[in-house]
Amino acid sequence: MTRIAESELILNTRGAVYHLDVRPEELAETIITVGDPDRVKAVSRHFDRVEGTYQHREFVTHTGYIGQKRLSVVSTGIGTDNIDIVLNELDALANIDFDTRMVKEEPVSLQIIRLGTAGSLQESIPVDSFVVSSHGLGLDNLLPFYTYHNTPEELQLLEAFRGQIRLQPSAARPYLIEAAPALLERFNEGFHQGITVTCPGFYAPQGRVLRGNLSHPELIEQLSHFSFENRHITNFEMETAGIYGLGRVLGHQCLSISAIVANRIRQEFSKDGNAAVMALIEKAVGIIAQ
Ligand SMILES: O=P(O)(O)O[C@H]1O[C@H](CO)[C@@H](O)[C@H]1O
Numbered sequence: 001m002t003r004i005a006e007s008e009l010i011l012n013t014r015g016a017v018y019h020l021d022v023r024p025e026e027l028a029e030t031i032i033t034v035g036d037p038d039r040v041k042a043v044s045r046h047f048d049r050v051e052g053t054y055q056h057r058e059f060v061t062h063t064g065y066i067g068q069k070r071l072s073v074v075s076t077g078i079g080t081d082n083i084d085i086v087l088n089e090l091d092a093l094a095n096i097d098f099d100t101r102m103v104k105e106e107p108v109s110l111q112i113i114r115l116g117t118a119g120s121l122q123e124s125i126p127v128d129s130f131v132v133s134s135h136g137l138g139l140d141n142l143l144p145f146y147t148y149h150n151t152p153e154e155l156q157l158l159e160a161f162r163g164q165i166r167l168q169p170s171a172a173r174p175y176l177i178e179a180a181p182a183l184l185e186r187f188n189e190g191f192h193q194g195i196t197v198t199c200p201g202f203y204a205p206q207g208r209v210l211r212g213n214l215s216h217p218e219l220i221e222q223l224s225h226f227s228f229e230n231r232h233i234t235n236f237e238m239e240t241a242g243i244y245g246l247g248r249v250l251g252h253q254c255l256s257i258s259a260i261v262a263n264r265i266r267q268e269f270s271k272d273g274n275a276a277v278m279a280l281i282e283k284a285v286g287i288i289a290q
């Protein structure tokens with residue numbers, strides 16, 4: 001095995017990983033991610049005991065316990081460029097020996113669960129409801145920079161997507177990865193389920209027009225009408241496919257759950273998106289801690 005150079009795995013003066021400023025012993029193997037750094041404390045409020053808090057830039061981490069279960073909550077900020085940093089550094093904390101700079105022999109598979117917000121693409125999925133992502137479909141171009149494999153089912157779904165959604169090839173190279181089945185099956189009651197599209201932006205990449213004109217004006221209509229073997233696109237946001245994709249590359253089990261704050265078909269926005277996110281955190285943390 002080769003030693004990983006100082007320029008590739010970057011450690012700071014306290015021996016913590018570069019962006020997250022966390023040391024290996026400070027991270028649990030079950031990790032909740034949130035986008036907004038202020039939401040980290042809304043999750044750790046449910047811990048019985050907080051063992052440590054760490055912060056560097058927009059990456060806030062709290063580690064603690066609910067009963068006997070050790071959990072970390074980490075903020076990612078917005079977008080799959082940040083997911084590239086967070087997932088690689090979480091993986092490094094679990095699977096690289098920081099003293100020898102060698103990959104450990106026995107890989108650890110982390111459980112990584114995103115609790116975030118999203119826009120609904122179905123009239124029947126209202127604001128303030130919760131969606132668990134059966135698949136992440138990325139329009140953001142992160143995963144093509146890695147080597148990875150798809151299952152036959154994923155390839156079929158991706159093929160159907162390419163056939164039904166007319167994207168200019170210069171705009172995106174879609175990829176698709178499923179959720180970890182063992183995590184997905186725990187979030188049944190009270191959750192809608194479907195394919196989540198991950199976009200490289202909040203405005204035009206999600207069909208929003210303020211002053212910039214759209215190159216894909218039919219995007220929302222096409223996404224909302226996609227159908228393949230009873231599978232539908234339920235929502236879009238900006239991280240899920242990157243998390244599922246890097247989970248596949250690095251061998252971690254990932255799930256993404258969103259509180260719906262916008263319904264793009266009904267053109268509605270939640271009257272209290274924060275309350276919806278707090279309700280999602282309470283419900284999901286209860287299930288994760290079991
Ligand atoms: O609420 P979070 O988890 O940040 O998720 C959604 O909200 C942000 C955009 O407002 C994007 O990060 C999107 O994915």
Ligand SMILES: O=c1cc[nH]c(=O)[nH]1
Nearest residue numbers: 117118119237238262
């Ligand atoms: O419409 C929405 C709402 C939340 N987050 C998104 O990315 N899009």
